[in-house]
Amino acid sequence: MIIHRRTFVGGAGALLLSGFLSPASKVLAAEKGGTLTLGFTSETSSMDPHWHIVTPNNSVSQHLFDRLVHLDEKQGLVPGLALSWKPVDDQTWEFKLREGITFHDGSPFTADDVIFSAQRAQNVTGAIFNMRAYLSDKVFEKVDDLTLLVRTDAANPLVPNELSTTAILSKAVAEGAASADFNSGKAAIGTGPYKYVEYTPGAQVVLERNDAYWGDKPDWKRVVIKPLPAGGARVAALQSRNIDVIDNIPPADVAHLEGTAGLNLVKDVANRMVFLSMDQGRKVSPFVRAKDGSEIANVFLDRRVRQAIDLAIDKKAVATHILAGNGAAASQFVPEGIFGHNPDIPLKDADPEKAQSLLAEAGLADGFQLTIHGPNDRFIRDSAVVQAIAQMLTRIGITMQVDTMPGNVFYKRASSGGPEDGSEFSFFLVGYSAATGEVSGALRNVVHSVDKDRGLGSNNRTRYSNADVDALIEEGMRTIDDAKRLEIFQSACAMAIEDVAYIPLYYPVSVWGLQDSMTFAGRSDERTLAMDFHSAR
Amino acid sequence: MLASLLHRVFQAALILVAMTVIVFIGVNVIGNPVDILISPQADQAERARIIAELGLDQPLWRQYLAFVSNALQGDLGTSYIFNQPALEVILQRLPATLELAVFAMLIAILLGIPLGLYAGLRPESPISRTIMAGSILGFSLPTFWVGMLLIMVFAVQLGWLPNGGRGETVTVLGTQWSFLTVNGLTHLFLPALNLALFKTSLILRLTRAGVREVMPQNYIRLARAKGLSNRRIIFVHALKNVLIPVVTVVGLEFGSVIAFSVVTETIFAWPGMGKLIIDSINVLDRPIIVAYLMIIVVLFVVINLVVDVAYTLLDPRVRLDGTKGA
Numbered sequence: 001m002i003i004h005r006r007t008f009v010g011g012a013g014a015l016l017l018s019g020f021l022s023p024a025s026k027v028l029a030a031e032k033g034g035t036l037t038l039g040f041t042s043e044t045s046s047m048d049p050h051w052h053i054v055t056p057n058n059s060v061s062q063h064l065f066d067r068l069v070h071l072d073e074k075q076g077l078v079p080g081l082a083l084s085w086k087p088v089d090d091q092t093w094e095f096k097l098r099e100g101i102t103f104h105d106g107s108p109f110t111a112d113d114v115i116f117s118a119q120r121a122q123n124v125t126g127a128i129f130n131m132r133a134y135l136s137d138k139v140f141e142k143v144d145d146l147t148l149l150v151r152t153d154a155a156n157p158l159v160p161n162e163l164s165t166t167a168i169l170s171k172a173v174a175e176g177a178a179s180a181d182f183n184s185g186k187a188a189i190g191t192g193p194y195k196y197v198e199y200t201p202g203a204q205v206v207l208e209r210n211d212a213y214w215g216d217k218p219d220w221k222r223v224v225i226k227p228l229p230a231g232g233a234r235v236a237a238l239q240s241r242n243i244d245v246i247d248n249i250p251p252a253d254v255a256h257l258e259g260t261a262g263l264n265l266v267k268d269v270a271n272r273m274v275f276l277s278m279d280q281g282r283k284v285s286p287f288v289r290a291k292d293g294s295e296i297a298n299v300f301l302d303r304r305v306r307q308a309i310d311l312a313i314d315k316k317a318v319a320t321h322i323l324a325g326n327g328a329a330a331s332q333f334v335p336e337g338i339f340g341h342n343p344d345i346p347l348k349d350a351d352p353e354k355a356q357s358l359l360a361e362a363g364l365a366d367g368f369q370l371t372i373h374g375p376n377d378r379f380i381r382d383s384a385v386v387q388a389i390a391q392m393l394t395r396i397g398i399t400m401q402v403d404t405m406p407g408n409v410f411y412k413r414a415s416s417g418g419p420e421d422g423s424e425f426s427f428f429l430v431g432y433s434a435a436t437g438e439v440s441g442a443l444r445n446v447v448h449s450v451d452k453d454r455g456l457g458s459n460n461r462t463r464y465s466n467a468d469v470d471a472l473i474e475e476g477m478r479t480i481d482d483a484k485r486l487e488i489f490q491s492a493c494a495m496a497i498e499d500v501a502y503i504p505l506y507y508p509v510s511v512w513g514l515q516d517s518m519t520f521a522g523r524s525d526e527r528t529l530a531m532d533f534h535s536a537r
Numbered sequence: 538m539l540a541s542l543l544h545r546v547f548q549a550a551l552i553l554v555a556m557t558v559i560v561f562i563g564v565n566v567i568g569n570p571v572d573i574l575i576s577p578q579a580d581q582a583e584r585a586r587i588i589a590e591l592g593l594d595q596p597l598w599r600q601y602l603a604f605v606s607n608a609l610q611g612d613l614g615t616s617y618i619f620n621q622p623a624l625e626v627i628l629q630r631l632p633a634t635l636e637l638a639v640f641a642m643l644i645a646i647l648l649g650i651p652l653g654l655y656a657g658l659r660p661e662s663p664i665s666r667t668i669m670a671g672s673i674l675g676f677s678l679p680t681f682w683v684g685m686l687l688i689m690v691f692a693v694q695l696g697w698l699p700n701g702g703r704g705e706t707v708t709v710l711g712t713q714w715s716f717l718t719v720n721g722l723t724h725l726f727l728p729a730l731n732l733a734l735f736k737t738s739l740i741l742r743l744t745r746a747g748v749r750e751v752m753p754q755n756y757i758r759l760a761r762a763k764g765l766s767n768r769r770i771i772f773v774h775a776l777k778n779v780l781i782p783v784v785t786v787v788g789l790e791f792g793s794v795i796a797f798s799v800v801t802e803t804i805f806a807w808p809g810m811g812k813l814i815i816d817s818i819n820v821l822d823r824p825i826i827v828a829y830l831m832i833i834v835v836l837f838v839v840i841n842l843v844v845d846v847a848y849t850l851l852d853p854r855v856r857l858d859g860t861k862g863a
Contacts, residue, residue, distance in 0.1 A: 230803045433577060445578060
């Protein structure tokens with residue numbers, strides 16, 4: 001091959017230019033013992049672990065503070081500051097604490113710190129999303145420095161799960177401390193694998209490894225967490241290698257990032273369920289009308305209509321086409337791997353013909369008018385999902401209207417504001433998450449009949465009520481034995497799904513993007529923790 | 538002068554009161570923060586307890602009176618999201634927004650006025666035509682798109698500049714500023730440029746129009762007849778008159794760049810206060826919304842005052858008491 005001078009010079013120029021233009025790679029990108037930079041979608045609003053329990057706050061607080069019981073990546077229980085726990089009787093649990101644990105300031109950890117933390121977690125003034133739901137039924141009793149009794153008002157099998165929510169603070173440091181003291185670092189003294197270095201609201205959180213940590217030592221000496229709210233900018237930050245890990249890859253970017261060299265995507269099904277709720281509390285429902293617009297009886301009271309709607313919706317198509325892999329079709333209230341999942345409940349294929357014949361059986365062969373409501377800024381592509389459902393229901397002869405609105409307007413109207421103190425809507429899209437890592441929350445708050453006095457059915461917006469299901473849920477709630485409880489909850493789920501209490505649609509899939517110099521197994525609670533990422537080199 | 542100042546303070550107070558009333562009614566109509574923020578595990582009794590603790594069970598007029606009496610003592614409420622006084626949350630983020638806004642306006646002024654002058658003085662030259670065509674792009678390209686493009690080119694492809702966030706800061710007078718460090722400036726450049734694009738085009742076009750209007754006027758001819766140098770005619774006699782509308786627009790744009798640069802701040806992950814207001818509206822964090830808008834009202838009143846003072850310096854016919862001299 002003869003190389004002409006001009007081609008050679010041109011080629012060299014192009015080479016030079018391409019070298020000049022190629023992305024400047026960061027030298028220190030996530031080496032073992034180096035700095036790990038995480039990009040979160042939302043900023044951490046407070047360093048106070050007992051204030052506002054949302055994902056970005058939980059993720060950060062988990063670095064600094066341990067809990068008595070930890071949840072692994074599938075939300076199974078593993079020992080945290082408690083070495084072991086067991087029920088003593090129906091209303092008492094005994095926790096044995098780890099010995100020789102010290103806080104970041106060197107002071108020893110004892111049962112007093114647990115009792116103090118449980119008190120404080122319930123009494124931060126103005127905390128809307130607080131820990132009372134998990135702690136208010138419990139009385140803590142110190143036996144000795146390393147033994148603790150937890151007494152509950154009624155039999156409660158979920159004591160370890162519920163205690164996994166509450167960060168343990170140092171009593172000596174945090175007594176009387178306000179949230180501002182955590183933000184400044186003064187009170188942000190825990191026993192966790194990382195120590196507080198800096199918190200600049202909206203800009204960054206900096207943490208440094210606690211080399212005296214009792215558990216596995218994380219790979220990274222320093223962790224920097226930055227909020228990167230815009231999806232495209234988050235992806236750009238990952239591609240430019242300024243950030244090692246980002247959460248919530250936008251659906252539109254999943255495909256092209258999967259083909260990008262040097263990056264890995266990790267997906268995991270989240271413990272949340274997005275579902276359709278159908279008005280079953282009223283004789284006449286405001287957004288159910290006959291074809292000519294006249295008032296008709298509430299069609300959702302007929303189980304065949306609920307079944308027809310369930311069968312008409314192609315959940316798999318919603319998950320693959322609209323959510324582009326950021327959702328997994330749901331058959332029940334919790335995904336596989338979460339306590340309470342019933343493997344015998346099948347994910348049904350859509351069957352519009354059968355749906356139509358069910359409608360005909362219910363005397364609605366001519367169809368009816370229905371409005372579907374949903375938020376348009378809370379879930380991934382939520383308004384597109386709502387529209388697709390409307391189209392699928394149009395196919396079986398229901399005249400659909402779609403109405404989506406911002407979440408801040410939607411939730412008030414979905415929860416109250418309607419006739420008979422119910423939802424203002426008849427048929428709508430909402431979500432529910434199993435924060436304690438098992439199904440009982442969904443059963444107790446969403447499926448159980450509304451019972452204000454006993455605090456049951458608090459999220460049962462459409463007033464589903466089935467005495468048999470209620471009885472099973474209540475039985476499960478007082479069954480301490482895990483195997484028995486699992487069986488009871490599984491049959492409660494099967495019964496509620498059979499009755500089409502709700503239509504589970506999909507479980508959101510969390511998608512993380514990371515440099516391929518590290519490994520990560522994914523998590524079902526949507527948290528992003530430096531401890532879970534390991535250097536591959 | 539003093540009378541007009543008092544008049545303005547009174548006006549501002551009226552606007553403040555009206556604005557808080559509107560926000561209170563507006564937020565109340567939209568929804569209830571407890572519905573959005575509460576734990577899905579919480580039962581009905583807990584929900585009622587929180588609503589009572591936050592005072593949201595009270596009739597709206599009573600909530601408003603409580604707010605006013607606290608506000609008079611300097612307490613604008615505590616954020617539902619940050620658990621900090623609303624004013625503190627906002628002021629923490631003000632410096633970042635302020636330096637971004639100032640830099641963006643500086644870029645816009647330093648580019649816009651000279652280019653506008655050139656285009657106005659030589660309207661037929663090809664360079665002027667290019668400038669004017671370019672300004673149409675500056676007007677019409679959406680900020681979020683240009684922002685993404687800047688990131689893709691300068692951060693991802695070329696790797697010259699950081700993709701977002703605020704750089705290193707130094708503390709001066711108890712506040713953190715990033716424009717005093719080299720690292721901070723590199724972080725500041727792209728978002729400031731993105732914000733400046735639209736403003737540059739605006740200033741450029743205003744300047745050009747002003748120059749075209751002023752140059753044929755009699756006093757310019759007189760100045761030429763007196764034999765003044767071209768430079769003195771343009772930069773003293775013409776520019777002063779050209780700048781009057783420009784100053785108005787710069788003032789207003791400066792205010793809006795501080796208050797509403799949400800898109801740029803979001804794309805570049807700039808820890809300013811623009812994004813704060815959107816997030817707060819999404820979760821109905823009323824204390825932040827009220828405090829934010831109050832600050833913005835005060836800001837605009839102050840900016841307008843400064844603009845008016847600038848008028849009197851540029852145009853001796855304008856007096857602050859509102860009467861025009863001979």
